[in-house]
Amino acid sequence: MGRSPSFEKGLKKGPWTMDEDRKLVAYIEEHGHGSWRALPVKAGLQRCGKSCRLRWTNYLRPDIKRGRFSLQEEQTIIQLHALLGNRWSAIATHLPKRTDNEIKNYWNTHLKKRLTKMGIDPITHKSKTAANTNLSHMTQWENARLEAEARLVRGPPRVASHFYQRFHYASAPFTNKSLMSQPLCLDVLKAWQGITLSKLTDLNRLETFNNQTISVETSTLNNTKSEKRTSELKISEGSSEDTLGCAKDGGVQTPHEVSDMIHQDDYLIEAFTNHLVNDVMGGDYEDDNNYWSNILGNLGSNSSISSIF
DNA sequence: AAGAACATCAACCGCTCCAAA
DNA sequence: CTTTGGAGCGGTTGATGTTCT
Incomplete structure (x- = not known):
């Protein structure tokens, strides 16, 4: 597939600094994100547009709820996963203020393991044992x-x-x-x-x-x-x-x-x-x-x- | 106290989709 | 109809934090 565009252009990768966050937020608050591809230059960031979009949608957006998932949210995720599979963005639309990335991470690190422990196949959502x-x-x-x-x-x-x-x-x-x-x-x-x-x-x-x-x-x-x-x-x-x-x-x-x-x-x-x-x-x-x-x-x-x- | 093992999650990559040319 | 490029999605990685031995 070749090298990523950000590698070719020598753009910065990895964790975002507070200064970068400030620049990105300030720009979007004033102008909106517009074209993500064009945004980094306009905002004075050495990042690719993709990285900016991800940082904004998954972390900096003001309408994001962070922190522990409530049990109600857990139930919703489990139900929707049974229904929709790994369609995280679709699942996220039913969980206000949660991002698809966060839900995906939470599923992979918590819920999947928990279901497995309960004897439920996390893919099919069916009981693994007839005894159950x-x-x-x-x-x-x-x-x-x-x-x-x-x-x-x-x-x-x-x-x-x-x-x-x-x-x-x-x-x-x-x-x-x-x-x-x-x-x-x-x-x-x-x-x-x-x-x-x-x-x-x-x-x-x-x-x-x-x-x-x-x-x-x-x-x-x-x-x-x-x-x-x-x-x-x-x-x-x-x-x-x-x-x-x-x-x-x-x-x-x-x-x-x-x-x-x-x-x-x-x-x-x-x-x-x-x-x-x-x-x-x-x-x-x-x-x-x-x-x-x-x-x-x-x-x-x-x-x-x-x-x- | 130190290192190993494990858990977490932000961020990246490659891919698909879809609208515009 | 085909091509192109931007946006978004899902899988995966890797840095960091926490727990265990």
Whole structure:
């Protein structure tokens, strides 16, 4: 492939100095970045345009959140990675203020190892061992949920394009500020998850899971911090019918059934969307609580999964 | 205390994509 | 239609920091 342009021109490489950072920030704040290729000369930097762009987008940009990833963010990354693979830039669009590079690094240094430790293949996101039935159960349910999310991420559904627009572009229909600034498809699924869990409580459909009740406190879009709900999930192990319960009309649906239903029934999406827009979106969900901490908290400190974290 | 091993993450490289000529 | 060049993406490297022996 030959030598890089920066080598040929004798441009500086390696870590950026504070002075270089200052020059780059000052220039972009005054003129915008414009053509990255032309920027270094105009800004008085001995760097290639590519290096400047990287430094700006991954480090100097003012709208970047740095530091430790929240467990909520971790969950989002894992879910999106299952859905999108190593498409870091696509994943980054769902994590406001995080860069693709940062997410990629975090995945490679933390999350990948953690999933491996849990016996989950970080590429396929499936349980590596048949013995790990609890996790595969969870994975199965998660997959059904992710399929629905994939539909929303990939493009407009066949029905009701106006609904899609209202979701995909967090704009006029919503007054909540937190909704204005980020893609909504994930939130749709969060809401769905919350609704599903709350329905479980309503219908009191409880099965057993290793004789253990996992109590999951859910904070959905319509739940403010002070109005969190607690749902009890009991999952039947050894039952021929997978029943990580999703209750509907008094019955219990398996993840497969839900997945099929999602595939076959666009009307469901519209109905759900309707419900979400009309009944749920009004609430403040900035305090949407933490998936992992709740799960782990309720599993207890003796749990083998807890020890991984 | 010192060196080895491991972890982290900023930065680079090579490649693809895509718009403009 | 083909070529060209800029922008962006994902994989990888390597400097630095931290932990272990």
